[in-house]
Amino acid sequence: MKKSARDITDSNRAINRRALMLGAVQAAVVATLGWRLKTMQLDRADEFRMLSDGNSIKLRLLPPARGLIHDRNGVLLAGNEANYRATITREEAGDPELVLARLRQLIPMTDTAIEAVLAEIGKRSAITPVVVADRLSWEQFASIAVNAPALPGVSPESGLSRSYPRAGDFAHVLGYVGPVSDYDLSRMEDPDPVLMLPEFQLGKLGVEARLEERLRGKAGTRRVEVNSAGREMRELERIEGQQGETVQITIDAALQNFAVQRLGEESAAAVVIDVQNGDILASASAPTFDPNLFVRGISGPDYRALMEHDHRPLADKTVQGVYPPGSTFKMVPLLAGLESGLIDAGSRFYCPGHTTVAGRRFHCWSRGGHGSVAAVASLERSCDVYYYELAQRIGADRMAEMARRLGIGVRHELPMSAIAEGIAPDRAWKRARHDQEWQVGDSINASIGQGYVLASPLQLAVMTARVATGREVAPRLVRAVNGAAVPETDFNDLGLREANLRTARAGMDAVMNGSHGTAARSRILAPEWRMAGKTGTSQVRNITAAERARGVIRNEQLPWNRRDHALFVCYAPFDAPRYAVSVVVEHGGGGGTVAAPIGRDILLFALAGGLPPLDAYPAGQRGAIEEMRARMNLTPAPAPQTNGRARA
Known part of the structure; x- marks a missing residue:
């Protein structure tokens, strides 16, 4: 059936209104995209340039200081001492053998020790630090720090390690701490993430083991920027951990x-x-x-x-x-x-x-x-x-x-x-x-x-x-x-x-x-x-x-x-x-x-x-x-x- 002139006019008007509405929507979308592009390319260019290079923000756990143990009179029985060590990262070292040869001029290192470090480096990824020397003296630690430009990839690090100043007197009462093992983790229903940290230690026997959760403390965090290879670029924020509880036992x-x-x-x-x-x-x-x-x-x-x-x-x-x-x-x-x-x-x-x-x-x-x-x-x-x-x-x-x-x-x-x-x-x-x-x-x-x-x-x-x-x-x-x-x-x-x-x-x-x-x-x-x-x-x-x-x-x-x-x-x-004794x-x-x-x-x-x-x-x-x-x-x-x- 042939349409009248009026029908044709009404149809054209409807099409035009729809076209205008669609055009308006398209224009709004384009404007939004333009504003977004401006924000990303101009206002936040530095941030997204970093992300485009593969950098990201990571949270790292900081091990807490372990709680102290004292005798009934306040004498320290289990404490924490500074532990100075040096690590090496293959990616930054370039030639680990050459760097280790230079390092041994500053601190005592046997051929066997160097071979062990090189073997460990070979097992790890290029960005994973490997401990070169542990329990360094302050003089050795400072010497490495001063010579850092000549030791690429070597980092002097300071941490805390458990110490028992009364040695054998309290060995059986306090027990001792040691590295976290797979067996230790298997006995825990929901292990604390801090236990996964490399070389983290927990109580193995005695008071150290039985009061582990109270002595362990709460982990801190570091917010760091890492690149696409996983290497840390800079530290953005640090929140120190909470030290474990101080325990005083009844023994004199x-x-x-x-x-x-x-x-x-x-x-x-x-x-x-x-x-x-x-x-x-x-x-x-x-x-x-x-x-x-x-x-x-x-x-x-x-x-x-x-x-x-x-x-x-x-x-x-x-x-x-x-x-x-x-x-x-x-x-x-x-x-x-x-x-x-x-x-x-x-x-x-x-x-x-x-x-x-x-x-x-x-x-x-x-x-x-x-x-x-x-x-x-x-x-x-x-x-x-x-x-x-x-x-x-x-x-x-x-x-x-x-x-x-x-x-x-x-x-x-x-x-x-x-x-x-x-x-x-x-x-x-x-x-x-x-x-x-x-x-x-x-x-x-x-x-x-x-x-x-x-x-x-x-x-x-x-x-x-x-x-x-x-x-x-x-x-x-x-x-x-x-x-x-x-x-x-x-x-x-x-x-x-x-x-x-x-x-x-x-x-x-x-x-x-x-x-x-x-x-x-x-x-x-x-x-x-x-x-x-x-x-x-x-x-x-x-x-x-x-x-x-x-x-x-x-x-x-x-x-x-x-x-x-x-x-x-x-x-x-x-x-x-007052006192009872058994022998x-x-x-x-x-x-x-x-x-x-x-x-x-x-x-x-x-x-x-x-x-x-x-x-x-x-x-x-x-x-x-x-x-x-x-x-x-x-x-x-x-x-x-x-x-x-x-x-x-």
Whole structure:
């Protein structure tokens, strides 16, 4: 159908309006693009020229300074020291061999070291810095900086590295830090990104490991400009990291040093506890090692020497080691018997030197016997037969319950590594562990701290503190964090009758001060420091008939690792207990002759706040004590740090 002139005119007008609208839109788009081009090409030309060259802005993490660790008096135990090092970047060096040849004229570098650096450079990308030398002196560091124009690609860098100024004294308590391993990362659900930094270190053992997150701090950041090759062009912004928290532990550095020195080269451990608040004042394991070796990268020969040493210097014997407690355990069955009402302080058992049960003879340590013995004398003379008879009356379950009540067979929570629980065995335990029923012989062995019974030096110290006070003394190791004191615990009463506790304490007093005391030679003469204690000798193995036939009849004639363990526990002052001490000397022999003198000396140092006067010792021993002190390498405690956050 043919359109009219009017229809054609209306159609043309509509087309023209659409064309104008489209043109307007196009013009707006072109104007916007023009304005954008002007902004990019003129106003922001420098910025986009940088981007066009491939430069970009990157965020780099800055490792935080690790938190400090102090002793109870503010003495620095773990700190951070300046670590000067030099790195080389292949892209900037050009000819690394030539640059290293120049560098060795400034600092000592062996051919082997240079070959190792070149090999490492070959493994890395051209822009990755490789450490050439670590732990440079300030003079060496400054020399490299001054000669920088002649050393292209070499950068002197300054950082912080962990240091342990007290060396081996606190190796087992604090542990040490080391490089982050794949195994470390695999144990973390959401690893902190700072752990990915090259050569970043974290706690591996002890307090360093258990308080890692508090000591690590928070990473800082650097905003840097890098080119298309990834090389840093300039630093745009720096926000320093937040240092880790300052931790103050309960241990006294001077007492710890004395304890370590007193243990000497023995394979041994000693623990000192303040019975009033549970503070661990010393936790010494011997022999020890220098944790700084691990921070700096221990050599293969040094590590093998530690691993192969028969005295196990890497093990913390205070909390990881568990031993048959021997006669130091005898307060447990005694209190169990007294609390049960099956005996009282006057109950007597006759000791002919042995007891026969089910056709088997169990000997007392005194083959001639002790005659008729009551409770106090049973501890004073450490009569085994008394406890054989007592065990048959009270049974395993009462002994085990009392042992746990006194802290044995209980894992005490502390920020230390691999704390052992020990064993306070009962009937249910043997069925679960060995699928066997408890026998009377098991009770007899347990009554003198043998058989299945195992305790750590820490647990023995806790047991002693609880007997001394009648309260549920619990050990603690952290005294303050960032200057804020950790609240002390108000210990509950053990619920034991005071008369029974007095009987056990009287027996321990007689051990030290009685005419037949097994540790009378190690008594303290100063009346204000009167000491109570208990010796123990735990058998490692019997001397065989074949050995006896060869003339081996004494423990000291056996090879070292087959000899008995020597143990001792004590507390003082007797009338107002303040400190409890435990000592274990692996394969040391008799507790009265080996462990008791060590425990007495450590306890005296704690009581005196330093080396005690010689008149506190028996007169005949004073010359030997002076000679022993002269041989010791006692470390004087430096002045406390002024950092207020370290003080409680």
